[in-house]
Amino acid sequence: MHWFMLVFLWGIVSYTLATVIPDIFHLRNVGDGFFWTVAFFIGIIFTIWGVHIERRNAGEKIREENHKKEKENSIKQSLLETYGLPIDCPSFQYLNGYSSISNKASVNIWVGENSLNLLINGEDIQKYQVPIDNINFYSVKGDMKQEMETKGGNMSVGGTVIAEGMLGTAAAMKKNQVVQNIKTIDERKTIINAIVDGKNSFIFFDGADLYNYLLENLPEKEQSFVAMNK
Known part of the structure; x- marks a missing residue:
């Protein structure tokens, strides 16, 4: 789980405990500090849980990569021995x-x-x-040779004027700009x-x-x- 999700959830829980729940259950006399303290400990629990999930996912990913490498090495070893x-x-x-x-x-x-x-x-x-x-x-x-590949620059003068009216001068110039790329052909x-x-x-x-x-x-x-x- 991403850390920003934990922070987001922690914020929602903290706000709910400190503001919404006291109003719903008429618990304002308990004091805001109590609810913020509860929210703090719940946040710690969320953090520990998130770290655990993240480590578990990282461990599974490492195990999958190691298993893939072992399989590839096994195939290579088999090909070496057989062929x-x-x-x-x-x-x-x-x-x-x-x-x-x-x-x-x-x-x-x-x-x-x-x-x-x-x-x-x-x-x-x-x-x-x-x-x-x-x-x-x-x-x-x-x-092995290189060729100049040209794109764009094929708009007529009339087309440029229309484009300027619709898109503005800068946009029309960009649209009509000639782009040249060097293409390698082997x-x-x-x-x-x-x-x-x-x-x-x-x-x-x-x-x-x-x-x-x-x-x-x-x-x-x-x-x-x-x-x-x-």
Whole structure:
């Protein structure tokens, strides 16, 4: 319970005890001090009760968060033991090129066991492995560019005059103001060229995050490195 609610309730009870009840029951001869004293102790009871409720709710929230973390850690531990999935393994958005994986699936990818491991962690968990020796190269293609997006400023002169009459000059100017925003467009794709099921395949992933991951964990298969070593 919020503290302002306690204060509000305390105020109502205090006012009622000190003013309304004595008038209703003709108890003015008892004295206002008695009723204010009673109101004070009732306020203390409200405060203790409120603190208890607040602590209980906070404790329940902490227990729920701990239970959620324990469940997540249990799932991660199970995936680690069953599939070898690292605890903090990154996921990447797959686009196309690997026939066994659904387009636009979220795929956990890591390098290990002399393979590039791909795991789809959904209702039906599936793991695929591409041996490092079967990877010809990987690269990143496409650009990340910025475009100026313009909004507003399309009101005619006549429309501006009418708007000034209806809204006032300042409001009309604001309504007719040109707003420009810089929009970032990432068209980059990570491409892995590998032999999959006996076929030379090009596997596409969205963005450059996978490229950066592979550059750290599998640098020898980056396209320019492969070209230099031929």
